[in-house]
Amino acid sequence: xxxxxxxxxxxxxxxxxxxxxxxxxxxxxxxxxxxxxxxxxxxxxxxxxxxxxxxxxxxxxxxxxxxxxxxxxxxxxxxxxxxxxxxxxxxxxxxxxxxxxxxxxxxxxxxxxxxxxxxxxxxxxxxxxxxxxxxxxxxxxxxxxxxxxxxxxxxxxxxxxxxxxxxxxxxxxxxxxxxxxxxxxxxxxxxxxxxxxxxxxxxxxxxxxxxxxxxxxxxxxxxxxxxxxxxxxxxxxxxxxxxxxxxxxxxxxxxxxxxxxxxxxxxxxxxxxxxxxxxxxxxxxxxxxxxxxxxxxxxxxxxxxxxxxxxxxxxxxxxxxxxxxxxxxxx
Ligand SMILES: *Cc1c(COP(=O)(O)O)cnc(C)c1O
Numbered sequence: 326x327x328x329x330x331x332x333x334x335x336x337x338x339x340x341x342x343x344x345x346x347x348x349x350x351x352x353x354x355x356x357x358x359x360x361x362x363x364x365x366x367x368x369x370x371x372x373x374x375x376x377x378x379x380x381x382x383x384x385x386x387x388x389x390x391x392x393x394x395x396x397x398x399x400x401x402x403x404x405x406x407x408x409x410x411x412x413x414x415x416x417x418x419x420x421x422x423x424x425x426x427x428x429x430x431x432x433x434x435x436x437x438x439x440x441x442x443x444x445x446x447x448x449x450x451x452x453x454x455x456x457x458x459x460x461x462x463x464x465x466x467x468x469x470x471x472x473x474x475x476x477x478x479x480x481x482x483x484x485x486x487x488x489x490x491x492x493x494x495x496x497x498x499x500x501x502x503x504x505x506x507x508x509x510x511x512x513x514x515x516x517x518x519x520x521x522x523x524x525x526x527x528x529x530x531x532x533x534x535x536x537x538x539x540x541x542x543x544x545x546x547x548x549x550x551x552x553x554x555x556x557x558x559x560x561x562x563x564x565x566x567x568x569x570x571x572x573x574x575x576x577x578x579x580x581x582x583x584x585x586x587x588x589x590x591x592x593x594x595x596x597x598x599x600x601x602x603x604x605x606x607x608x609x610x611x612x613x614x615x616x617x618x619x620x621x622x623x624x625x626x627x628x629x630x631x632x633x634x635x636x637x638x639x640x641x642x643x644x645x646x647x648x649x650x651x652x653x654x655x656x
Contacts, residue, residue, distance in 0.1 A: 329604060330439065334427045334467040338419035341447070342409040344459045350419045352426060355466055361449035365458035370503040371446030373402035376603045377561070378470075379424045379438040379656065381431045382644035388653040389440070390642050392420060394561045396442075402499045403444050407457035416442060419465050425656045427467055434643045435472035439604070440465060473605045478627045480611025481600065483535065484521035486511055487584050487615075491526040491536065497556040508536040519614050523600070532582040538600035538608070539563040542582060543630045544590050552579040562601040562638075568650060569637050575630075588613065592620055597628035607635040 337355035341348045365371045377395040380388050396413045403411050420440060424431070431438040442465045446458025489511050491497070492504035508524070515521040523535040533551060534540050539560040542549045548570050553559055567577050590596055591613055598610035609627040613620050640646035641653075 329470055329473070330441075330468050332468055334423075334430060334469070336423070336426065337464050337466045338423040339462065339464040340415065340419060342461045342463075344409075347412060347415060350415065350422070352423065358462070358464070360445075360447060363449040363451045365446035365448045365450060365453055368451055369446070369454055369458075370501065370506075371406050371408055371458050371461075372502045373399065373406055373408070373444050373500050374502070375399045375440070375442040375500060377420075377440045377442075378603060378642070379431050379440060380642045380644070380653075381433045381437075384644070386644075387424060387428045387431050387438075387656040388642075388644065389420065389424060389656060391561050391565065391652050392417060392654050394564070396420075398500065398559065398561070399442055399444065402501060405496075405499045406446075406501060408444055408446055409459070409461045411444065411463060416463065416465075419463070421654070421656050423465050423467060428656060430467075430469060432469050432471065435474075435639075437470055437642075439468045439470045441468065470604070473608075478609060478632075480609045480622075480626055481522040482520065482612040482614060482619075483523050483525040483610055484515040484519050485527055485532075485584055485587075485613055485615040486515070486524045487527045487530050489526070490528045491524075491533065491557075494556050497533070497554075498559055500558060505536065512536050515614075521614055525613070527584050527587075530584045532584060532587055533557045535600055538602035538605070540610075541566065541599050541601055541607075542587060542590060543597040543599065543628065544593065545595060546574075547576040547578055549578045549580065549582050549590075551582060560601055560603075562603055562606060565638055565652070566601050566607060566634050569634055569641075573633075573637070584615065588615055588620065591622045594623060595628070596623040597631050598622045599631045599634075606638055607631055 340350040375395045444463040448458040491508045534557045611625045
């Protein structure tokens with residue numbers, strides 16, 4: 326099987342902003358794009374993206390999960406990066422059109438079609454280090470993906486980093502390329518030194534998130550996760566899991582979680598922790614590494630609540646449970 330995100334559909338939807346208006350969206354070859362080498366994005370990282378999925382249902386229909394939320398976030402990221410304003414309806418049409426074009430290629434469960442809208446500053450202006458790009462381009466790439474857990478439900482090892490930050494504090498809620506570049510060295514160091522899978526960034530002891538997923542602590546009937554603020558990415562999966570947890574009668578606590586509290590609670594039998602994001606939905610965390618010591622979260626293996634929450638969300642995505650919150654858009 327190919328690695329996640331390395332196979333692309335041969336066409337993508339694309340639209341250009343020339344400083345005044347957006348061009349009519351087109352379907353073009355997805356293997357290249359022409360940019361001036363001085364394009365703003367290549368020098369000053371004026372770029373943001375989204376990640377969402379389309380699912381094939383048993384009746385043959387194709388549904389996109391929570392597209393509206395991803396488009397709101399795409400527009401917000403664009404605004405925070407001072408990129409040209411997107412038109413949410415036009416972006417929605419680009420997404421549904423390209424998915425409809427490749428509807429026959431959407432993998433059946435447990436696979437799906439990963440959708441990657443991207444917005445970049447294209448103005449050729451290397452003097453604009455402190456000024457926005459007046460022109461831009463948005464495109465929507467598609468990548469078919471298989472079962473994320475095909476290799477089994479391996480529990481993740483997280484290194485708790487209470488010193489460094491994932492990205493600049495005011496950039497946390499922007500889904501922008503520079504943030505991933507800034508988290509790369511800490512993640513590579515954690516892999517080399519501690520065989521950690523990910524870094525759990527907790528600057529000053531405030532548990533935030535990992536490089537590309539939100540963090541949830543599950544203690545019995547309660548889910549604890551950081552309340553929304555501008556320091557971290559507001560995951561659509563996080564919101565979906567919390568909504569499902571409330572539906573199941575669980576207590577949802579969106580609040581500050583300190584490293585001290587996390588370390589103390591995680592050791593209790595029956596405690597669970599998980600990472601949420603579109604790619605994996607909910608991935609169990611088995612081990613935390615803090616101040617050179619390893620501690621197991623609960624039993625150290627995947628817990629029943631993590632499995633139940635993930636299954637409930639998957640069932641809605643694949644049309645096996647009622648979509649009572651109206652999360653699915655038919656293509
Ligand atoms: C994309 C992302 C998430 C997860 O967001 P979803 O909408 O659930 O996919 C969490 N943290 C970061 C840093 C991300 O880039």
